[in-house]
Amino acid sequence: MTQQFMPDGDLAYTVLSDLKRVTREYATAATESVCPTVRQSFTQLLNTTLQMQGELFNAMQSQNMYNAASPALKQEIDKQLKSYQSTQQKTNQFVQQAHQAMPAWQQQQAQAAQQQQQQH
Template sequence: MNIQPSTQTSLPEGDMAYTILSDLKRVTREYTTAATESVCPEIRQMFTELLNNTLTMQGELYDAMQQNNMYNASSPALKQELDKQLKQYQQTQQKTNQFVQQAQTAQAHIPPNSAGQSTIPAYQ
């Protein structure tokens, strides 16, 4: 039996690079989720290191693609819009911190019920 190699059409370099870049973006989202949801500090650290390495690869690939005119960056954002978004995120972070502090204070002042658990509902 004689098997002939199949004729395959390969993707142009730009398309292949874009596919890899998209995959790196997906992987960074998954590592971020894994690090965020990790309870064990060692596992969290591992996912954080994997995330940082993947972000570095993603940045290097993006730079190479942009230098070779394979990727068109979006138009620059206005500083005013960025400042507005930053302020909103900072306000959200401050409210979140206040909520966590209040919940922790309330948790510390509530005696455990008969099952040895607090009566404050747990949020996941």
């Protein structure tokens, strides 16, 4: 008789947790990549990992190995959405103000650097 390393549900949950962590890492890498080719590679890895994570989650759920969280109230979702939209609007205003306050020579340097990044 062979002794099992760990129960299937625990093993699957460990793999699922790793896939979630890797997803975050790939998302960060894609977001911070300057080179479009590198960004595309990380984005493809991210998408593949998300697909694997979804497939494992569905398999676990069908085997009653994973209990999904209870549904969120629509009011709470709407509240969070408004908060995120407000933060996005404030961030856009800040960026516009900072860009307008920037001396012309710095604006030219920033534009040149952005064009150079797009070429790589």
